[in-house]
Amino acid sequence: MAALSHKHDVFQAIADPTRRKLLRLLADKEMPVTVISGHFPISRTAVSKHLRILADAGLVKERKVGRETRYRLEPTPLLELKEWLSFYERFWDNKMAMLKHYVENGEGHIVDDGEDQ
Numbered sequence: 001m002a003a004l005s006h007k008h009d010v011f012q013a014i015a016d017p018t019r020r021k022l023l024r025l026l027a028d029k030e031m032p033v034t035v036i037s038g039h040f041p042i043s044r045t046a047v048s049k050h051l052r053i054l055a056d057a058g059l060v061k062e063r064k065v066g067r068e069t070r071y072r073l074e075p076t077p078l079l080e081l082k083e084w085l086s087f088y089e090r091f092w093d094n095k096m097a098m099l100k101h102y103v104e105n106g107e108g109h110i111v112d113d114g115e116d117q
Contacts, residue, residue, distance in 0.1 A: 010077045013057035018042070019050050023073055026060060030072040 014020055018040065025031070025039055033051065037044040051071055054060040058077040062069050 008053050008057040010057050010059065010080050013053050013059055014081070016050065016053075019054055022047075022050055022054060023059060026071055026073040027075075030063075030070045032065075032068040032070050034068070036071065 014023070021040070022036065025036065033044060033048055036051070037047040040047055051060060051062075055062060055071075059074055060071045061074045062071050064070075
């Protein structure tokens with residue numbers, strides 16, 4: 001039996017709002033944890049734990065520069081999320097088309113296709 005992996009998947013990693021903010025912060029440039037932690041109202045240790053989860057999911061890369069570790073965004077694993085979401089875009093596209101038709105034609109009601117929300 002193969003050993004279980006302790007790595008986090010992309011969906012687990014981005015589930016936390018702090019980690020999503022970390023990804024956004026690291027999108028523009030590489031930063032050390034000391035600078036990163038200055039952007040959050042939590043301890044440096046807590047920021048490091050969040051960064052570890054993101055690194056385990058492959059969403060951030062780290063490199064040593066002297067005594068500090070710098071982190072940067074690695075967007076490639078986000079393709080999995082993009083592909084998953086693209087499947088559901090067709091549902092939103094349909095709803096937006098219905099709304100556009102309603103707004104442009106000024107009709108008093110939208111025809112319900114019987115689907116539950």
